[in-house]
Amino acid sequence: MNTSTPFHRSLLFAGLCMLPLLAQAQQSAKDQARAEEIVQGKCFICHGVDGESSSPVFPRLAGQHGAYMARQLADYRSGKRKSSTMQPMVEDLSAEDFAALGRYFESRTPLKHAVEDSDLAQVGRFIFMRGNPYTGVAACASCHGEKGHGTPQLPRIAGQHAQYTENQLKAFNKRERTNDNAVMHAIASKLSELELKAVSAYLSGLN
Known part of the structure; x- marks a missing residue:
């Protein structure tokens, strides 16, 4: 050639x-x-x-x-x-x-999941979007985004099993999980039982 x-x-x-x-x-x-x-x-x-x-x-x-x-x-x-x-x-x-x-x-496409308790999830939405200014709980959306999609450094939490999210928040609070940043311990330690369950319920229905 x-x-x-x-x-x-x-x-x-x-x-x-x-x-x-x-x-x-x-x-x-x-x-x-x-x-x-x-x-x-x-x-x-x-x-x-x-x-x-x-x-x-x-x-x-x-x-x-x-x-x-x-x-x-x-x-x-x-x-x-x-x-x-x-x-x-x-x-x-x-x-x-x-x-x-x-x-x-x-690369897998997340599925849309129904919320088991919509009333509880509405409480969770408030905490997720605005936190609790009366107790110093920061808004989850400030780090994980308004849709809970996270970043390459922070996890996607939208659509997660409510029970799994609840378990992880409790692990952060008890310092049983320490591999992620200390901010999560500070936040989880301020969540009441109601707030913890409500946020977990709300996240389970996001997509």
């Missing part, structure tokens, strides 16, 4: 430019396949194949931020976040596996 003409040189340049994209696509497919292997071998038992866990004691993972999830998995493996269930599940996984799992569950 004569590569001396401008046309042939442009074809050669275009082909060279495509190589990184092809390599990236191949790596993405490899990561996806690895994540699916782990999910079908471990995660689906508690969290479901698409991150929609059927039990309220296990978190819904669909739509969760991949970077946040990868960090939590690393904390489970190191023991920074305690769980007799999760630590054995992740002890043989790598940082690359954690990142692949994070991307996998982030």
